[in-house]
Amino acid sequence: GILYAMDGSNKKYYNRETSIPFSSDGDIIKEAKILSLGKADDINNEPLYKGQLPEGSRLLAVGLVLEDFDIPALKLQEPNVIFISSSYPREVFLQLLDAFPTIEWMHSRSTGIDHIQSKGLAAAEHVVVTNSKGCYSSTLAEYTLMACAYFAKDLPRLMRQKQHKDWSKYEVLELRGATLGVVGYGDIGRAASKLAKAYGMKVIALRRNPTLSKGCPICDKVYGVDQLNTLMSESDYVLVAAPLTDATRGLIDADAIAHAKKDAVLINVGRGPIIDEDALIDALSNGKLKGAGLDVTTLEPLPTESPLWELDNVLLSPHNMDVTATFLRESTEFFVNENLERFVRGEFLLNQVDKVAGY
């Protein structure tokens, strides 16, 4: 396995905070002929639509549905790259792959590809898939520690007391010395661990390949997926930062939650369906869990009937805790400045996704 290198020298993945920007003496050996599956007026795509592309590379067409693309004309130009920023790309993307067998690379502007993933994609061996891993991690790490503090300092109580002009002192908990369990120890998990360590928290990491994190300086223990219940029983704060795949769907189920430590807080920045939402609601209602910080839910937007709206001990956000003014644009910049430059020089692309695993 490849050990994680904190100094940006890890050549496989990008991290906005630590990676060294691309530069190379290599010659351009091919042209990128790009299709953009997304909105033509999406200003976050401007680095692609209006920016400087490598010599010889060009944007061929932009569209959201198959009809937007002039298939016969484009076939002649042999597009080889698809850049996806559309929210519902799954079917159209397969149709484009079918229409253009010259496609060799698909890049997703988002990190999660659960909205793109399909059997057809998994079977397309000639297509490399890359994503925007590492572009938003620190923002989500900030949210994570805020959610921990929200419960540790009992922010809801502060707001209530303020409403009643009530000056009642009460005890607060420290994050220092508490344990953060990270389910899905990828880029987001590591960014959260980095902050947690600065607070003096203990970190337990859980991932499919625990050996890849052996020796990682920012976690105290590394578990495999079979040790989930152990992690639950040892963590004061559990961060779910995993991608949504067949392996992770419903991973945090009633059984896992039953193993939670007393007064544990569950935080989800991955994907809603990773947690069994009914079991979660039960646990929050009956006091099994102290609280939850949810930036993602099974259904988004969250329907008004969901009990989550009315549970006092839930910090709810509309899947926006990584939505900075610039994050989407920065993702596109990553595509243009980092991976496109690598592609045209025949170099190894960053952030390659395992099409079968789905992340």
Add this chain to the structure above:
Amino acid sequence: LKVVSRPSPINPIVRSFHSSSLRAATNTVTTPHADPQLKNYKFWNREESTPGQFSYLLDISPESIRKEARIISLSAPDDDANHALHEGVLPMGCHLLGTGSTLQDFDELRNSNQQPNVVFVSPSCPKARVQLPLVLAAFPSIEWIHCRSAGIDFLVSDALAAYKHLPCTNAKGQFSSSLAEYTMMACSYFAKDLPRLMQQKKGKKWEKYEVEELRGKTMGIVGYGDIGRACAKIASVYGMKIIALRRNPSMSEVDPLCDVVYGTGKSSLNKLMSESDFIVCSAPSTVETRGMVNADAFKVVKQNAVFINLGRGPVVDEESLVEALRAGRLRGAALDVFIEEPLPPESEFWDLENVLISPHNMDQTGSFMHEATEFFVNENLPRFVCGEDLLNPVDVEIGY
């Protein structure tokens, strides 16, 4: 205006302000990193200092005892945070002679042949400001005052200043990390617009909005002591830039956590206010700092900055803070301390939407005062009986 930017070599600076022998002893080393064995560094930090190892607690033997400690404790009668002192086992050579909250409570001791030489004073002692000088006058044998809390403003008076020749120590470093956690929470509270989240939740409204990152923002720390440093330690890992302001900027010259260090003075403070996205006020309340963050400072504050006060209320001119909030110059404020506590119901802060109020409890963990007493018992008492320098010296005349 003294501005020191890192990196720079340490220049010998002539200390132009009042200096006592205590202060001279602390000039040489300013951070625990430079002196992990605490041989020269005189201050205690709960996270970084090594408990016990150099406390002589384990090494005390009849041979190493230079003098005995005969302690009286000025505190509220039912203050169980003082358990380690009042009921615990004390280091060899240390004796608790009595506890009380007024001089009268120690009447029996006046004629005893066991005269106290140490007074331990807790903020729980009602009217401590009056009682402490009375106790000091009645027991001239007292040679050391230890204050259980970090703030000594509740003790400072002209009567006490007459005893400035006595070493006085405090609980600096005991509460800093809790307050640093609060600081980061307060910053995120505004950056992620937590009030909006709560509002949207109440209205069952699912509406995406943009959040801000702390990464890349500037935190300006007014009063860069132990608490300020604890904040900087965490904020720097977030990728924030740190501006520190303290009376002795040269003492932070080699501090790797600060990007810029300013000295005190109006123009320094104004510069910090104009450059910071998040202002953290962690200065003690002294004659110099009272009302320091005033209308002039708030006039030049960076548009949409957030003001956080976790030091002492009187350092800030509350009226101008309210004005800056109402005028929209400040995005918001997070206040754990106020000029008057409990905060009276008439205070305008209660009604300001963009103010996060906490009842001076953001360092109040279940154990914080117990740990402060333990620090006295485990760290400073052994040093006293072994004739070593005491940790955490404070200057009762300057007020911190």
